[in-house]
């Protein structure tokens with residue numbers, strides 16, 4: 001029996017599934033918005049604002065979900081501050097520690113960008129536009145984009161930094177979650193903007209199709225590296241069926257096909273985006289709960 | 295720092311009386327399972343089942359019988375936290391609740407733990423669980439409070455057969471080697487030590503003499519630290535983030551090129567129509 005089967009389950013269940021999903025979307029959406037802001041044109045601004053509108057609430061929801069999952073939620077601050085000395089608590093080799101700081105930083109930058117976006121559309125004083133424009137705006141976008149990528153990807157690294165079945169038997173989960181976070185972030189942007197047909201929509205769809213392809217490759221590599229001794233008890237069951245149907249078919253292959261063939265008429269674009277979101281969610285469900293059930 | 299202290303558990307003399315479990319529960323004031331109405335497992339003579347947040351010692355019964363039950367063998371092993379020299383639980387704990395003491399043992403501070411459960415997934419031996427009364431992660435402390443007062447941990451004190459021996463690690467290692475040699479001289483060739491040297495997680499400060507493969511006792515043969523995966527998996531993710539950024543940029547650049555080409559074409563057409 002592989003060594004990972006002698007361990008106990010941390011019972012990370014639905015709160016964490018939703019956190020991984022929401023955090024991935026928030027991080028991915030901000031990274032895309034930052035790319036557009038830094039390297040796109042003026043006409044792309046509404047789409048990048050949409051990214052900021054997704055990212056900041058996403059970071060808040062992420063924090064709430066994480067706190068709700070703690071057995072002692074009132075002690076959530078122990079993640080950041082040592083309860084005895086009140087000195088900062090930081091362990092670079094502990095993904096939960098790094099992730100707590102990463103989420104805090106992402107929350108900060110996505111908040112700044114959110115405020116800047118509201119200023120751009122005239123809801124907040126115009127002066128605050130500087131948060132997403134010019135030199136300061138570039139800094140907010142670069143730092144927020146990096147922390148967005150981090151948020152989408154570290155969750156998989158966190159799972160691998162254990163001794164549990166499947167999670168610790170691979171080093172590809174971080175990359176897989178990063179790709180999935182990026183593609184679900186892109187999908188939500190598409191879903192919320194396709195009616196306005198923004199100039200960057202074609203770019204976004206193309207990008208999403210590429211990322212889905214990469215995701216499929218990484219998923220296959222991941223499963224190949226895990227090995228039969230782990231796959232058989234963990235995924236050769238209903239979870240494996242859900243992975244093939246819910247993630248590979250519904251979340252990757254069908255949206256990929258829809259990218260090249262508009263089989264759903266005018267609903268092709270939002271339909272494909274919706275399926276990508278469903279697939280991204282099912283991916284988190286399967287990767288988390290199949291190991292917990294083993 | 296005081297001398298490293300720990301347990302040597304000689305499973306060959308364990309009789310499965312579970313006195314250690316009882317002593318541990320009594321000293322550490324741990325509640326009974328299921329409000330004291332402990333259901334029978336129906337599968338085994340062992341009805342306390344596993345280590346948990348309220349059960350820091352557990353005597354495993356390994357019951358191996360032939361299908362007609364005409365022949366069989368019992369193995370017993372009092373299981374506990376291994377107080378690893380390189381401890382996975384301590385490594386991942388984000389709050390600093392898990393500490394290494396002056397006796398080189400590993401202790402969870404209940405007033406610091408916030409119940410994130412990273413340590414549960416990190417321990418290679420499945421030792422830690424949440425105590426439902428405190429809602430914090432709990433496990434054996436090697437009776438840190440008793441040790442500070444110069445006392446022997448409750449389980450070792452209660453063990454009637456000296457299966458659980460407590461003392462300085464260096465002495466325990468000598469006892470273990472001598473006992474192993476004795477058993478092997480008696481023809482018990484399957485006897486072996488587990489965790490007595492640095493080959494397993496830098497050494498287990500609670501180590502064992504076993505009478506069969508570790509897996510038979512529910513112990514991993516090659517336990518590892520969770521951090522082994524951090525660098526490769528973070529590296530792959532970082533590379534992926536760079537690749538995604540470049541992919542996005544390439545797309546934006548292509549869009550710009552297409553647009554410039556279209557503008558140039560329009561311009562040309564415009565010029566052509568003027569000329570015509």
Ligand code: SF4
Pocket residue numbers: 374375376377378381382383384400416417418419420421422433
């Ligand atoms: S056996 Fe598990 S709980 Fe005990 S020190 Fe080692 S990793 Fe920590």
